[in-house]
Amino acid sequence: MSPSDQPLHFQTRSVHIGVDKDPSYKSATTPIYPTSTFRWDDCQTNAGYDYTRSGNPTRAALEENIASLEGGVSCRATCTGMSAITTTMHLFEPGDHIIAGHDIYGGTYRLFADVFTKMGLKFSFVNMGDPANIRAAATPETKCIWIETPSNPLLNIVDIKAVTDIAKDLGVITIADNTFLSPALQRPFEHGVDIVIHSTTKYLNGHSDVVGGCVVSKTEEHGEKIAYIVNALGLGNSPFDAWLVLRGVKTLAPRMKAHQESAMALARFLADHPKVEKVYYPGLESHPGHELAKRQQDGFGAMMSFDVAGDGEYAQKVLSNTKLFQLAESLGGVESLVEYPELMSHASMTAAARKEAGISEKTIRVSVGIEHPDDLIADMKSALES
Incomplete structure (x- = not known):
């Protein structure tokens, strides 16, 4: 077996996945494509991209990299971490109920309690250190359990496997915010989570010079829904910001x-x-x-x-x-x-x-x-x- 046939280690994938995208000049780094639009060969044919809101080669390179690191089938990079959370909330309909921790990031709490509550979603904030609290909060309208571990700011640890087991019993999905640890230290898919989100502003970029987010899906079904929402709402990461995160993740x-x-x-x-x-x-x-x-x-x-x-x-x-x-x-x-x-x-x-x-x-x-x-x-x- 040649080295190229062997599974690559995490740190190797962080350096190489999504990079070799320049067949013309063999650039050692991923090119930035700052264009807003792309020429078509004719009314039926293009080179895979038509408009940067819908897709961009630099952003796609970052998405390929993060999906590999988290172990997901697809990823969509968004303009901020909050827009990544906003994307996932559009998977649900008015009347749906979501269970979240009582000690999550303040911006997430505000988005849930002040914004999406007015749009008809319902939220319960519970102490998820005891999984029994999740079962107690569940209703027939429950559609999702939101996991943040370690929690922000008190670093409480949620048993991811216990929560995903409960979710399976309830027939609901789980979404995990993995920002605090990054896939270098925790990969929620390995414990049964359905969707993982990040503020790429943080450890994935690592240099305090960009804001961004991402949503990683474990199944093609969720991946297609997420891609549609990001495009429809115009939440995609800019090419330059995507390039900065792709540069930063190499040293993760x-x-x-x-x-x-x-x-x-x-x-x-x-x-x-x-x-x-x-x-x-x-x-x-x-x-x-x-x-x-x-x-x-x-x-x-x-x-x-x-x-x-x-x-x-x-x-x-x-x-x-x-x-x-x-x-x-x-x-x-x-x-x-x-x-x-x-x-x-x-x-x-x-x-x-x-x-x-x-x-x-x-x-x-x-x-x-x-x-x-x-x-x-x-x-x-x-x-x-x-």
Whole structure:
């Protein structure tokens, strides 16, 4: 068997899938096709593309790459992570019921509770740490279970296989947001999920210089529906943004190793610091989801949160006193970020919803970059003690 006949490892596929698209000049990188439209040979024949909203070679290359990494049959790249979620919600009709976690990303919560509720969809937000809560929330109108694991921002771990088993019993589909870990560390299809979404802004791109999303399907049926919705709603990723993500994803595997090394060191430091009340990081043995994370993930990721041993005023002072950790929303870039869920990423949730999820004025969320862990620890120590 020649090397080309052997299944390629993840990091090799991230570098090579979707790249060799230039038969004319043999470009080593995927070309950018910024055109809005494409010439036809005649009224019946074109080269596979007619209008960039409907399809573009650069975007298709990225979609091929991500589908391979997640293990899906197709992918559609969208203009933002929120548009990826919006795409999936158009699989449902007024009156349909969707079950989601009570501690999901604030933007997702807002989209569900404030936007799609007005369009006739119904949502239940439950503690998905106990799968029994999902069964209890199910109704005859339930059509989907929305999975976010690890959760944002408290890094709770949802048993994906347990949820997909329940979904099969109920005859509903499952959609998983895999943004926090990326396919380098978790592949929900392997645990029975039907559709996977990402904010490609985050780890897939990895450089904080683009916004985008994607929807990956396990079956051709879902893939065709998703493709139709993205085209009909005009949600496709721009060619240049797709090219940036395709460039970024090439280093996904080594980046995630560096991210995790620094994250584990920082988490252990925070767990022992007297001015930190609690650390939310599945890599710590004290985390209630540690063993589950070990079973369904290939690593613990680089997202964490912690509660300061003080009030909200102290938490905000810590956030303002970091030097290497930039005070900014978003996550997954090579630089480390800190943010305040109470007023930033989860401000769109009601105060009651934040309290129910366990988010308090003491909570700080951290996206650990690829800087040297000693430097990050020194910076955080200075911020906590200044």
